[in-house]
Structures are given as structure tokens and as C-alpha cells.
Amino acid sequence: MRRCLMYTLIFTAVLMITAGSSFARGQKIGFFDLQKVIKTSQWGQEVQSKLKAEEKKIKGKLKQKQEELKKLQQDYQKKQAMLGTEAKKKKIAELERKRREGEQFIVQANRKMQNLSQELMKPLLEKVFEVVKEIAKKEKYDFVFEARRSGLVFAEDKYDLTNKIVKRIDSIHKKSK
Numbered sequence: 001m002r003r004c005l006m007y008t009l010i011f012t013a014v015l016m017i018t019a020g021s022s023f024a025r026g027q028k029i030g031f032f033d034l035q036k037v038i039k040t041s042q043w044g045q046e047v048q049s050k051l052k053a054e055e056k057k058i059k060g061k062l063k064q065k066q067e068e069l070k071k072l073q074q075d076y077q078k079k080q081a082m083l084g085t086e087a088k089k090k091k092i093a094e095l096e097r098k099r100r101e102g103e104q105f106i107v108q109a110n111r112k113m114q115n116l117s118q119e120l121m122k123p124l125l126e127k128v129f130e131v132v133k134e135i136a137k138k139e140k141y142d143f144v145f146e147a148r149r150s151g152l153v154f155a156e157d158k159y160d161l162t163n164k165i166v167k168r169i170d171s172i173h174k175k176s177k
Contacts (some may be wrong), residue, residue, distance in 0.1 A: 030136070031155055037128055038121075041166045041174040047120045054116055058109045064104055088148045122129045124169075131168045135161060138153045 039045035076091045083091065136144045144161065145152055 027142045028140055029143045030070070030139075030141045030143075030159050030161045031147045031150070031152055032132060032160065032165050033147045034125075034128065035148065036162050037165050037169065038124070041124075041169045041173070043124050043127075043169055047124055050120060051113070051117055058113065062102075062105065062109065065098075065102050069102060072098060112119060127172060128165060128169060131165050131172070132161070135164055135168070 038048070072091075074081055076095060079091075080088065132144055135141070141161075147155075
């Protein structure tokens with residue numbers, strides 16, 4: 001039992017010395033905020049602008065469809081008492097068809113926005129991670145974390161690479177135009 005405890009203490013001491021010496025030699029750690037890169041870079045702003053424009057078009061079409069359905073419902077409500085059984089069935093079927101069309105439109109619009117977002121964001125994200133690797137190698141960073149996904153709670157601003165990444169992305173994007 002004592003022997004096991006002694007080995008554990010020795011192992012822990014060796015581990016602490018090894019870990020301490022690796023940080024003592026100057027590990028360089030950085031982080032960046034991907035959302036901030038997307039929001040502040042020109043390329044990211046262009047992507048967001050295109051997505052908002054498409055979203056605005058879709059919302060306009062959706063509003064038009066909702067107004068058509070509302071008008072049909074109001075028309076049915078007004079004429080309901082005067083309609084015969086067959087006419088009522090036809091109107092109800094038409095209302096149901098329009099409602100389903102609206103639901104289908106929403107599903108298709110969501111899919112279209114998701115696909116457009118992926119199509120526009122993919123090259124930007126690939127370039128961002130390429131730039132992160134480039135900066136990390138050039139400036140000899142041992143680790144670079146994406147702040148929000150890594151669970152980073154706190155870090156000194158001096159380790160923040162976000163602005164460097166934004167500048168590099170903007171310069172690359174200007175050249176590609």
C-alpha cells in the first residue's frame with residue numbers, strides 16, 4: 001500500500017515538473033472570435049447582406065401568401081351562410097389547399113436559406129481557418145482556439161487574434177474582387 005502511494009506521488013511530481021517545464025519554455029496560445037470575424041470583415045458583411053436580402057424577398061412572398069389566405073377566409077366567412085353544402089366543401093378544400101401551400105412554402109424557404117447560407121459561408125469559413133493556421137505558423141503559436149466553441153471563459157486581450165484575422169481576410173477579399 002505504501003509502495004503504491006509512493007509511486008503515485010513520484011508519478012505526480014514528474015508529471016507536474018514536465019508540465020511546468022513545457023509552459024516555462026514559453027507556450028504561445030491565442031484565440032479568436034469567429035462570429036466577430038464574420039460580423040466585422042467585409043466578406044462576412046457581404047455574406048450577411050446577401051442573406052438578409054434573400055430573407056426579405058422570402059418574407060415578402062410569405063406575407064403575400066398569408067394575405068391571400070386571410071382574404072379567402074374572410075370571403076368564406078361572409079358567404080358561408082349563403083353557400084350550399086357542395087360550395088362550402090369546395091371553399092373549405094380551397095382554404096386547406098392554400099394553408100398547405102403556405103406550410104410547404106415555409107419549409108422550402110427555410111431549406112433555401114439554409115443552403116444559401118452554407119453556400120456563401122463555406123468559402124469564407126475555409127479562408128478564415130486557413131488564415132488562422134497561417135498566422136499561427138508565422139507567429140509560432142502552439143495553440144489557437146475559437147473562443148466561443150472552445151468554452152473559453154477568460155483570456156487577456158493580448159492573446160486575441162480576431163483583428164489580425166479580419167485584416168488578413170479583408171486584404172484577401174479585396175484582391176479577389
